[in-house]
Amino acid sequence: xxxxxxxxxxxxxxxxxxxxxxxxxxxxxxxxxxxxxxxxxxxxxxxxxxxxxxxxxxxxxxxxxxxxxxxxxxxxxxxxxxxxxxxxxxxxxxxxxxxxxxxxxxxxxxxxxxxxxxxxxxxxxxxxxxxxxxxxxxxxxxxxxxxxxxxxxxxxxxxxxxxxxxxxxxxxxxxxxxxxxxxxxxxxxxxxxxxxxxxxxxxxxxxxxxxxxxxxxxxxxxxxxxxxxxxxxxxxxxxxxxxxxxxxxxxxxxxxxxxx
Numbered sequence: 124x125x126x127x128x129x130x131x132x133x134x135x136x137x138x139x140x141x142x143x144x145x146x147x148x149x150x151x152x153x154x155x156x157x158x159x160x161x162x163x164x165x166x167x168x169x170x171x172x173x174x175x176x177x178x179x180x181x182x183x184x185x186x187x188x189x190x191x192x193x194x195x196x197x198x199x200x201x202x203x204x205x206x207x208x209x210x211x212x213x214x215x216x217x218x219x220x221x222x223x224x225x226x227x228x229x230x231x232x233x234x235x236x237x238x239x240x241x242x243x244x245x246x247x248x249x250x251x252x253x254x255x256x257x258x259x260x261x262x263x264x265x266x267x268x269x270x271x272x273x274x275x276x277x278x279x280x281x282x283x284x285x286x287x288x289x290x291x292x293x294x295x296x297x298x299x300x301x302x303x304x305x306x307x308x309x310x311x312x313x314x315x316x317x318x319x320x321x322x323x324x325x326x327x328x329x330x331x332x333x334x335x336x337x338x339x340x341x342x343x344x345x346x347x348x349x350x351x352x353x354x355x356x357x358x359x360x361x362x363x364x365x366x367x368x369x370x371x372x373x374x375x376x377x378x379x380x381x382x383x
Contacts, residue, residue, distance in 0.1 A: 172186070183212070200329050206350065210345070221341075229364040233362070234356060
């Protein structure tokens with residue numbers, strides 16, 4: 124067996140610190156083996172979860188899709204990362220006519236504390252901006268201004284929300300876009316979505332086709348709601364809230380495969 128000087132070098136390094144930089148011929152020039160990176164584990168499969176709730180005015184049945192593959196199946200296309208899709212069946216009580224608006228719904232996560240409002244199709248797959256219009260002035264002189272704020276980033280994911288549910292970076296109710304200006308105390312801010320000219324894509328068409336219909340109805344309507352929410356979510360952490368019906372209707376979800 125060929126003798127090695129590695130043990131001798133170690134002994135010298137312990138007895139004489141000055142020799143710590145010495146490497147024997149059979150060790151010098153050899154690089155330490157690179158550590159192998161562990162492959163990322165795929166996200167565990169989460170089956171669609173169901174929930175329902177009702178009051179004297181409306182009954183809501185919902186199916187939430189937490190698994191990316193399941194979202195692709197129900198939509199027919201890949202919506203991208205960072206989204207959660209909820210299929211909603213909205214049924215007014217007999218004799219009730221209700222106006223359905225997307226902003227009447229909220230999705231809450233007990234795990235992360237996130238609050239998300241439904242997204243329009245163009246916010247996911249299109250190019251759109253949020254137009255902020257401010258009217259009125261502190262001296263009673265009517266003034267009008269507009270500011271266009273991009274709501275999409277590469278990939279179409281908009282920003283998060285404030286604690287009251289309003290988009291981050293946008294003015295709060297009764298707050299002017301130009302805080303600190305002479306008209307900030309009395310001007311009103313109105314936000315709206317403006318779509319820019321972009322050709323429809325298969326994903327955009329599917330999102331528009333399957334979204335929950337809005338408007339007044341006295342009959343059952345159904346469709347999809349698209350939410351932006353980060354991280355893995357557990358079925359017990361998700362809550363869908365319908366805000367128009369007093370008191371609010373809260374839908375909690377149950378994993379159908381979980382043993383009772």
